[in-house]
Amino acid sequence: MASQAHVETLALREQFDTEAQQKDASTLGMWIFLITEIMFFGGMFLAYTVYRGAFPMVFAVASSSLALILGAVNTVVLLCSSFTMVLAVRAAQLGQQRAIILFLILTLLLGGVFLGVKAYEWKDKFEEHHIPGPTFHLEGVATDQQGHAQLFFSLYFAMTGLHALHMVIGVGILTFLIFQTRKGRYTADYMTPVDVAGLYWHFVDIIWIFLFPLLYLIDRHMK
Amino acid sequence: MSAHIDSVKTYALVFAGLIFLTVATTYVATVDLGPFSVVVALGIAVCKMLLVALFFMHIRHSTKLTKLVVLGGLLWLGILLTLTMSDILTRGALGVPGR
Amino acid sequence: MITAAVQEREHYLNASYGIKSWLLTKDHKRIGLLYLATITLFFFLGGAFATLIRIELLTPQGGLVSSETYNKLFTMHGVAMVFFFLIPSIPASLGNFFLPMMIGARDLAFPRINLLSWYLLVIGGLFSLFAMLAGGVDTGWTFYTPYSTTYSNTWVIATALGIFVAGFSSILTGLNFIVTVHTMRAPGMTWFRLPLFVWANYATALIQVLGTPVLAVTIVLLFCERVFHIGIFDPVLGGDPVLFQHLFWFYSHPAVYIMVLPAMGVVSELISTFSRKPIFGYRIVACSSLAIAVLGFLVWGHHLFVSTQSVYAGMVFSFLSYFVAIPSAIKVFNWTATLYKGSISYATPMLYAFGFIGLFTIGGLTGLFVACLGIDVHVTDTYFVVAHFHYIMVGGTIMAYMGGLHYWWPKMTGRMYPEAWAKLSALVIFLGFNLTFFPQFILGYLGMPRRYHVYPEEFQILHVLSTAGASVLAVGYAIPMMYFIWSLRYGKLAPANPWGATGLEWQTASPPPAHNFEETPVVTHEAYDYSTVIGEVIEVG
Incomplete structure (x- = not known):
């Protein structure tokens, strides 16, 4: 919209009667969006369940080929980012502008670290010929079962790829919030965007909380 | 609020x-x-x-409504998983000719 | 001079002018009209494909088009009609326009997201349109793997991306409706005072939100498999093509209820208004919408009876499918009971409502046939199934859509449509529809498979009947198109409440002001309380 001379702090949109109504609507809207995300990832979790049930041994071998340390470190990084995010939301509830910006930047950085580690892992997969396709080969799996191993890596790339895409979107949202906070848009009375962005960030974290054991930790003891 | x-x-x-x-x-x-x-x-x-x-x-x-929304989402994920697995896990379970 | 009088009062149509005021509008009423125009386009596009199909089927030799072209025709007919007409039809056009008004709100909760969702539909539509113009797609609207991922050399990706994008349009509409109904109701508008159209759209929105993401991820996986050869469903790798069908139908069966639930909502409004009685058993009709939304998610496996789904799962899904009949029958019985001792007027919308009840009943009952595992094994992929779902989608949804369009046309445009022409076209549509699709039940029962254009000669007479019916049906749809456009300029001016209806949308001027109501209404009565309607009901027809 057109640039406004004064900074709107209590941004009540015209379709709402009260600020409480507007906040309720935004929060409910975000939660409903998150259940659509549950169902979106749910389709892949279903495919994972079906194929892990069908090929348990191959999945265990393929899972063990993933870098456990990197996966675990990334889990910790993401949990740290959730912690800083919740502190940013808390700072917004208290109306502490500088603290909001600080914690949002920390969250952003941690998100960046996660994506960097992820990119490094994918590069490794590429060099190890673990990308599904004609050149795919996984050591320790019989020739007639290479296809099953490809299914694991197809799921691995689809799931971590879509998770990473959500992270990238999250990073974009955080950047937007940082600029808006610097303009002084958010106060203790109006901080809904920070609040719902927090919900989104934590949700993406929860997806990873499940991806980590499902992809990285299948029967590690067998190796 | x-x-x-x-x-x-x-x-x-x-x-x-x-x-x-x-x-x-x-x-x-x-x-x-x-x-x-x-x-x-x-x-x-x-x-x-x-x-x-x-x-x-x-x-x-949060409100009861939010909790309901979350539980609903998880329940529907459960429906997707359960009913599909009811097929996957029972293929060939009932000895039907031709299957 | 009458036209001059209308233009003096400011309403949503003359509040601002210019193409930009439409393309950047956040007014749910204008967005509803944008949707109306878009889906009308796709309706006639899908209709054009249907016309070619019916002409081809006039003769058993299959002389008009090649088999490849025929595959593309029925695929593009399905894609255009299902994803770009039926799914957005009632909720995105009539729902968008009237849901906020019926609950006494100024707009939806998220007007900008509402506009975004229209743009998504347009972008998705353009993708699919491009695919159709560039050479078409031949997988069937169901995109079954591995044909769609490996073998088809047509525009699968462009079409699938179009559906993916349009799916987000549907999700956002659903999200907006749910939040709006929860947070934007006028003072006194309790849940059990909501009009049944709102209940139906709320239930629909639940399906859109819970089901559509699964279709989205299915398309993503299909895209990965076709483009990057990352096999998820590829049997060569040990993948399971039936898993694709599970994921697809997890959405696409409930999608049938996305199409028909809002239609049921419209019919509830029509039956009540034109018999001047509250809907018999209002609460149970409201709850039956929710029941359909929930049960609709438990039955998708009945599309997989012959797809090597396990027999056990087939039995479970067959059993569960029967339960959908209960809330559906509750609705039909309660509409019928509402008519009893009602003061019935036979205006055009009511004719469509009657048409809906009759045709939906046939479609629903034949649904029980095909839900039965034993029978379905024999009629799967025959014209019996084609006839069944056209009775639901055309006989159900489109009849109600037409009824709703006539019912609310005066409110949307401020003009009445010509009643005599409207009654004539309602009759033509009803007759044409039955002539088109009833023979297909017989065809299917006799063993005519769907998706074939060459067929044994003994089926020709029934196919000719069906094609004749389709011609009548086409005329039936063309007439309203013409008189609706005519009425925009020459139609009688509509009063605020031409039908003597009770909904809040009738308590404001026609067309409504930009913010719907001069002041926020306060609701003090139950829905369909005709003691509250003051003023004369004008006589029509």
Whole structure:
């Protein structure tokens, strides 16, 4: 919209009667969006369940080929980012502008670290010929079962790829919030965007909380 | 709307719990628990999810409607998984000619 | 001079002018009209494909088009009609326009997201349109793997991306409706005072939100497999093509209820208004919408009876499918009971409502046939199934859509449509529809498979009947198109409440002011309380 001379702090949109109504609507809207995300990832979790049930041994071998340390470190990084995010939301509830910006930047950085580690892992997969396709080969799996191993890596790339895409979107949202906070848009009375962005960030974290054991930790003891 | 504002200490404790569970699940994966390793891994993941959802996402302070929405989402995920697996797991289970 | 009088009062149509005021509008009423125009376009596009199909089927030799072209025709007919007409039809056009008004709100909760969702539909539509113009797609609207991922050399990706994008349009509409109904109701508008159209759209929105993401991820996986050869469903790798069908139908069966639930909502409004009685058993009709939304998610496996789904699962899904009949029958019985001792007027919308009840009943009952595992094994992929779902989608949804369009046309445009022409076209549509699709039940029962254009000569007489019916049906749809446009300029001016209806949308001027109501209404009565309607009901027809 057109640039406004004064900074709107209590941004009540015209379709709402009260600020409480507007906040309720935004929060409910975000939660409903998150259940659509549950169902979106749910389709892949279903495919994972079906194929892990069908090929348990191959999945265990393929899972063990993933870098456990990197996966675990990334889990910790993401949990740290959730912690800083919740502190940013808390700072917004208290109306502490500088603290909001600080914690949002920390969250952003941690998100960046996660994506960097992820990119490094994918590069490794590429060099190890673990990308599904004609050149795919996984050591320790019989020739007639290479296809099953490809299914694991197809799921691995689809799931971590879509998770990473959500992270990238999250990073974009955080950047937007940082600029808006610097303009002084958010106060203790109006901080809904920070609040719902927090919900989104934590949700993406929860997806990873499940991806980590499902992809990285299948029967590690067998190796 | 004056929401509940949790203390930094609460969040820090939850965060410590999450890190502990991450270390635990990574360690347990290297121990042979037979078929229970999946159960333990998913059990720990569910605990972590609950910590994040209840504390970081403030579900413990939120309205009944929000809780209903979340439970509904999980229930529908359950429907998708259960009914599809009812097919996958029973292929050829009933000795029907031609199948 | 009458036209001059109308232009003096400011309403949503003359509040601002210019193409930009439409393309950047956040007014749910204008967005509803944008949707109306878009889906009308796709309706006639899908209709054009249907016309070619019916002409081809006039003769058993299959002389007009090649088999490849025929495959593309029925695929593009399905894609255009299902994803770009039926799914957005009632909720996105009539729902968008009237849901906020019926609950006494100024707009939806998220007007900008509402506009975004229209743009998504347009972008998705353009993708699919491009695919159709560039050479078409031949997988069937169901995109079954591995044909769609490996073998088809047509525009699968462009079409699938179009559907993916349009799916997000549907999700956002659903999200907006749910939040709006929860947070934007006028003072006194309790849940059990909501008009049944709102209940139906709320239930629909639940399906859109819970089901559509699964279709989205299915298309993503299909895209990965076709483009990057990352096999998820590829049997060569040990993948399971039936898993694709599970994921697809997890959405696409409930999608049938996305299409028909809002239609049921419209019919509830029509039956009540034109018999001047509250809907018999209002609460149970409201709850039956929710029941359909929930049960609709438990039955998708009945599309997989012959797809090597396990027999056990087949039995479970067959059993569960029967339960959908209960809330559906509750609705039909309660509409019928509402008519009893009602003061019935036979205006055009009511004719469509009657048409809906009759045709939906036939479609629903034949649904029980095909839900039965034993029978379905024999009629799967025959014209019996084609006839069944056209009775639901055309006989059900489109009849109600037409009824709703006539019912609310005066409110949307401020003009009445010509009643005599409207009655004539309602009759033509009803007759044409039955002539088109009833023979297909017989064809299917006799063993005519769907998706074939060459067929044994003994089927020709029934196919000719069907094609004749389709011609009548086409005329039936063309007439309203013409008189609706005519009425925009020459139609009688519509009063605020031409039908003597009770909904809040009738308590404001026609067309409504930009913010719907001069002041926020306060609701003090139950829905369909005709003691509250003051003023004369004008006589029509």
